[in-house]
Amino acid sequence: MIKLTMPDGAVREAEAGISGLELVKSISNSLAKKVLAISIDGETKDITTVLDKDASIKFLTFEDEEGRWALRHTGSHILAQAIKRLYKSENVQLAIGPAIDNGFYYDIDMEKRLTEEDLKDIEKEMNKIVKENLKLERKEVSRQEALDMFKAAGEGYKVELINDLPEDATISLYTQGEFTDLCAGPHVISTGKVKAIKLQSVAGAYWRGDVKNKMLQRVYGTAFEKKDELDAYLHMLEEAAKRDHRKLGKELDLFSIHEEGPGFPFFHPNGMVIRNELINYWREVHRRYGYQEIKTPMILNRQLWERSGHWAHYKENMYFTEIDGEDYAVKPMNCPGGMIVYKTQQHSYRDLPLRAGELGLVHRHELSGALHGLFRVRNFTQDDAHIFMTPEQIEGEIQKVIDLFDEVYSTFGLEYHAELSTRPEDSMGSDEMWELATNGLRNALEHRGLEYIVNEGDGAFYGPKIDFHLKDSIGRTWQCGTIQLDMQLPEKFDLTYVGEDGQKHRPVMIHRVVYGSIERFIGILIENYAGAFPTWLAPVQAKILPITDKHMDYAFELKKKMFDMGYRVEVDDRNEKVGYKMREGQVKKIPYLLVVGDQEVADGTVNVRCHGQKETRTMKVDEFIALLQEKIATKSAEY
Missing domain, CATH: 3.10.20.30 (Beta-grasp domain)
Structure with missing residues (x-):
């Protein structure tokens, strides 16, 4: 037993x-x-x-990630089997076909260039294979048996993969019906388990990712247990495409990225409004939570980065320059500068916790292929803060940081879950310090009753961290906020405070960001709101639409009144029909469109249409201004 x-x-x-x-x-x-x-x-x-x-x-x-991967891995085998069935005369050779996040792919070498219409035919054949409910059978063979089999089948890529394995390796094969593939598994028990399949696209991919090798065709797909789950996922993808921040960023004239600076975003006037409102809100919240703001230089010398550990652990992501014959680096992080500010004064235990916030512009070298709109850039503003404290204050300060995060994220209507990341292989510091830091974060989460996931080995090189993953309006998650507990840098920079006993002690430090980066957070908000920002963030809060030229004076009087009160108001004075102006205002996602004609001029009113609504309502001007004021003051997401 x-x-x-x-x-x-x-x-x-x-x-x-x-x-x-x-x-x-x-x-x-x-x-x-x-x-x-x-x-x-x-x-x-x-x-x-x-x-x-x-x-x-x-x-x-299917609720478990590993279960989903097994099902989708089987989906890739069904794809390969369908292609083999349909294109027998095309000398099809199979390369690799793994499961990936949210789906699978298979790399194929064949003369025919697959089209969208071909994908529909392949998908039909895949559904036939699913209905056949073919059992997947695993078989282990010797290396030589596998070589003989795939050589005979003309599968050169499989032969190459097998040749890379050790001489004494045991090779596993999976067979479903007439189709056998080289594979380590695991798979589901039969093709019938893969009830909902969708092929999504075909793209080019170099064999083994090497540009010196042949370009193959990579067919992407996804698979679910149930059709309604697949339909919901495809709907989410459609929504995501409509909300793409790069597309909306251009349409709403928020930002642009140019070949003169790949990964270096240019913010336009509309984008700067959003950016500045986020910064204003950040400052207001941090003032209430007891933070002081600092600013540190963008370029500092090599000795500083060697002392901080970045030169040894982060050099490949940094940019460098030379000044007066000495090596300097453009900062990829704000923390070393914060250490220097702390050291300019001798601190007492009475000063702690000391909370120093910084909106610091940092630069990190990202591979060109990884750049993606505002989500992955080479320069960005981190809304950093470094909190210096005594060991006894650790948990209380972490709880205060989470309180701050709760307030900020709820303002934007964003829910979150937490993940605890532990010591990575490439780390510095003693086992004892890592254990103390990790337990400090774990205890704060558990005493708060906050559920969390553990990511083993995914911490920063100087300390463990809690990451906050935000959930947007269509169910996607984004990693933004983080809390990192660091006992390494205070040691490296010899930071001290005078304790109650009159002796010098070493402070503990928290690194934390709320937005993560302002640029990326703007990208997330664009997609979360589909470009329809709440009134307090909207670049233009109200647009006045005069029906004819004789209503222009009234329109501009209204604009001046509201502009002088600090509101962002424009007049559409073009010689166009008001219906056209209205439609364009809706496309530009302006919160309030104010139509003014003879009746409005006579009564001192405006005819108000809120974004996303068909009905209009007539309001006194002061009544509308009070509404605008209330929506901005409360940072309401409703119009």
């Missing part, structure tokens, strides 16, 4: 040699129908895997 430990700690005894599928059926037939794979001592395997020793077991469904 073997002992199998379940996720809840319960231990089940079973005969050695039982398969995962037999085990789950013995527990629950309904669960067996949902299970896609099995985790054995943390390693994902086929559900048919034989259990022959004591182990920790977890049954994986």
